[in-house]
Amino acid sequence: MDIHVLNTDRGHGAVGADAEWLRRGVAVTSGGENYAAKLRQIRSGDWILMWLNGRGVVAAGRAVDDRVQHVYPPNVVNSSEPEEYHRLMDWRLDLRSNPISAAEFTALSGVRPTSARVRIRDPERRAAVLARLAELERTADPTQYEMIADSMLALGPVSKPIGFPIPTRIEGTTNCFYRSPWVRAWTLQRAGRHCELCKSAAPFLKSSGLPYLESHHVVPMSEGGGDTPENTAALCPNCHRELHCGAERIGKREELKRIVLGQEMK
Numbered sequence: 001m002d003i004h005v006l007n008t009d010r011g012h013g014a015v016g017a018d019a020e021w022l023r024r025g026v027a028v029t030s031g032g033e034n035y036a037a038k039l040r041q042i043r044s045g046d047w048i049l050m051w052l053n054g055r056g057v058v059a060a061g062r063a064v065d066d067r068v069q070h071v072y073p074p075n076v077v078n079s080s081e082p083e084e085y086h087r088l089m090d091w092r093l094d095l096r097s098n099p100i101s102a103a104e105f106t107a108l109s110g111v112r113p114t115s116a117r118v119r120i121r122d123p124e125r126r127a128a129v130l131a132r133l134a135e136l137e138r139t140a141d142p143t144q145y146e147m148i149a150d151s152m153l154a155l156g157p158v159s160k161p162i163g164f165p166i167p168t169r170i171e172g173t174t175n176c177f178y179r180s181p182w183v184r185a186w187t188l189q190r191a192g193r194h195c196e197l198c199k200s201a202a203p204f205l206k207s208s209g210l211p212y213l214e215s216h217h218v219v220p221m222s223e224g225g226g227d228t229p230e231n232t233a234a235l236c237p238n239c240h241r242e243l244h245c246g247a248e249r250i251g252k253r254e255e256l257k258r259i260v261l262g263q264e265m266k
């Protein structure tokens, strides 16, 4: 398995190319056969890191298959291109709110992404980059969990993550799990300004300007529930406490399960 770094920003610098790559679930090059060939060298399952000049690594994901699609206007990402080459992506991390900086990335990987595509060849360097990605993808720290989710929402619409159907326990604990800020951001976006259970407005706005809602796993991760959009709800503090301690919590859990699945199947 290889790790490739693709630069969004060459040439005419398509504005918002990073958001478009994430939204469409693609990685893109353009500029002739040479650049189509760069995409063909990527195999299904390889990691692709999205590089934004001046920012660093802003997203990471894996190539879904081995196909290189030739794309023509009006379907190109950069409207000034006569032709683009797209790879279907499973973008796993949206790091736009806290990118891996150029300096950090070069220290980790030993490469400087100056051309359209670079590859991390050294196996030890690859392992170091993957370890960093795993760390960014999920967090054990509740403050980070909130902060990263908030800054993702501040950047505009959040695409739907897969999440972690089988969550990972934090070493040395019995019932604490790593959680994905991306899943939290997605469920907050889905909820809008209202509790997903009682539908009342969030009790107050946070200093960030976002409505205050709490993330709750419908089936607790300790009971086998996933850290996924389908098993995560955004609740007001009252409903949240009730789901954990209330006399009616079992019935409420079933009601919330129906609501969340209904939303996700829309």
Ligand SMILES: [Zn+2]
Binding pocket: 195, 196, 197, 198, 199, 200, 235, 236, 237, 238, 239, 240
């Ligand atoms: Zn509520």
Ligand SMILES: [Zn+2]
Binding pocket: 215, 216, 217, 240, 244
């Ligand atoms: Zn909860």
